[in-house]
Amino acid sequence: MEISTALVLNAIVAGLLLGGFYAAVSVGISISFGMLDVVNIAHPAFIILGSYVAYTVHERFGIDPIAVSLVASPLYFLLGMAIYRIYYLCFERRGQESLRGLAFFFGILFITEVTLLLIFGVDYRLVETSYSSTTLRLGVVDFPLRLVVPFAVSMAMVVGLQLFLARTFFGRAVLAVAQDQLALRLMAIDPVRIKEYAFALSIATAGVAGAFLIVIQPVQPAIGREYIGLVFAVCVLGGLGSIWGTLLGALILGLAESFTSTFFGPSWAPAVSFGTLLLALAFKPSGLLGR
């Protein structure tokens, strides 16, 4: 196969655009797992849920999916709060081993996937927006809008989240709760409340990112499981608890997948993220920018 500059440049651009999206998808785990130490492996289930909600509303009313998800984000937030309440009541408070928490979230992942399967079936769904078929061209490089728009909104979301956590009182309380719960209590802040809101925030990001997903690629209920590896790979690679790290990890992974897809074929793509995860866990679990 001829390796032309055009091919390489396009692979790079696609990788970066995808990477931005991956950051949006993973930032929630950076919060729930990196900062709150909750192993929410059901995170991708909420992404897929967001995808289907966006799809359904778009089919019914023709509203842009990304707009739908932004409007729906308070609902996702509430859902996240509810899930955290159950999790906290049954697991964290009683100091149970993480095994049960893991099994719990796995069950949630599973139930969500199968429910969506029962409602929507195994067919792939895709959302065609007004810009889906438009592609900008810059020299030899293509910029498909269906990648660019989600990328832009993703980056806005990720950067916004980082600023929120670093600058606002609530944000810094979240960072603090990861490190010193006692100090928080002494300041008359209920750490459980903070954790609840932070977790809800992570679920909200997942729901919103789901809309990005369905614009970029076709979705069916089972792909949630493929995203587990990706999401954790991004966060472990970048360093748990660091949003900039998540962004970096996401971009790297996006590039890796893009190159693998271009030069080895798309059927190898799932192995990239999971393979990266395995390698990262084995050799550098603290990540590139981790605490």
Add this chain to the structure above:
Amino acid sequence: MSAPLLSVSGLVKRFGGFTAVERVDLEVAHGERLGLIGPNGSGKSTLVNCLSGTLRSDAGTIVFDGQDIGGEPPHRRVRRGLARSFQIPKPFASMSVLDNLRIPLQYAARLHEKLPLDHIVDEAMHVLEQVGLEDKARAMSGGLTQVDMRKLELARAVAAKPQLLISDEAMAGLSASETDDILALLLGLQQQGVAVIMIEHVMRAVMKFSDRIAVLVAGRKIADGAPKDVVNNIEVVTAYLGE
């Protein structure tokens, strides 16, 4: 003069930018009773974790019974005879009190004392008698009272048949009589030739117990000597009471 049982030199442990233990030297002779005191956050627990192997130190050497154990995992150190109890008790909650002791007896003690398998239960009961838990032998360890859990912690460390036992704040928050129970236990150990490092805030107990006291402040050892000398040391007093 025979070689010390434990010889620590230049021990350093950092967490990111924060140095928890800074070039600490420490020696413990066979059968000696060393008290280790210091304000909260002075690095005592970090030091214990480095000695037991739960944490890897960043610099310095730890020589135990003539061997450099710095690179060894905790289970190897326990088998050599270096046991510790945990400040917050960590019982094996799914097991009975007796079964909790079978673990160190079968995994640590048996190996360096060649205990026959059938005697394990008898040995466990014997240790339980030493701590006063023999009538709770069949009780589930997860449901014990605070005092009993502390006793079980110590019993587990004792059951490993150590040459050196590190007791990490076993008396925190206990009543006077409960403290005396623990103290009697530790003194009894010493009579069996086991060296003990007692980490405590309860000064009364430390004074009664120790042959020697070492003081740790902000990761550094600032005093090490006979109890009455250390207690009168001006630095120690200010560290504890402020200016």
Add this chain to the structure above:
Amino acid sequence: MRNRVFAPITLAVAIAVIAAGHFVANDYFLSAAYTVLQFVVLATAWNILGGYTGYVNFGSAAFFAVGAYTTVFLHKWLHAPLIAMIVAGTLVAGLLGLAVGYLTLRMRGVFFAIATLALAVVLNTFVVNWDYVGGARGAYIILPREVPFGLPRYIHLLYAAMALMVAFALIVARAIQTSVIGRGLAAIRDDEVAAECSGVPTLRLKLFSAAVSGALMGMAGTTLPLYLSYVEPSAAFNLSYAVNSIAMPLIGGMTSWLGPLIGAVLLGTVQQVVQVTVSSAWNLLIVGVLLVVFVTVAPNGIIGWVEALRRRAR
């Protein structure tokens, strides 16, 4: 009961179960029984690392599929006899468990769990791209015309093999559970740091547990290609294996060899019924819901619930 007594009794029961199969005229029941027995092995195997040691494996499908694909590979390459394929599949899966364990068991249980998820997908991708074993299209297994041991149909042989595998798995599980190693594993599960500081060589025991668990899961998969006569990745890596191997021990009770047996028989039978009367998707939904309900409300499973009742009765 000493293991020396337990083993022959279990074998005797297995043989009785096999013999009972002869009186079943309808092959469908034999198939259903085969599937339930397969889940018993899978659940028992999972529980060695999960319930005994406290490390959750989400990638049961990976080990199961390794067993299945080793059979496919050996069948294509050597037309190997059944027993050789079973042994080979078990060993390969065991080695995989050891390898994965070595890479990931030195960190927190959480990372191990995630790594096992990753493993399942990586292996799936690998198999999909490996043409020798059929790739995405799948591979056909041609069953021998003559059924060994004079059995009427091939399903009888598979059913018998699975019953024996169940006996083997139960004997191994019980032996581990009651041994010194089993106590060490329980200590690791309860508090790994305390176990290590009590002299338990935690890494070594965890690797042992992972290897045995993986091996037995692979063993359960070795006869799948023969059972289906056709294997493709989505069948071997089916999600139902992952969720069932967790749900069944959880529902039955994770601290004993008996739990997975109870859980697998109950849940497996329910699923066989639901699958026929409703659909396989509803089937999986029920399993998922039961998993979540049990893990929040009755985490010690049926055995734990029974024990709690007995304690209250005293």
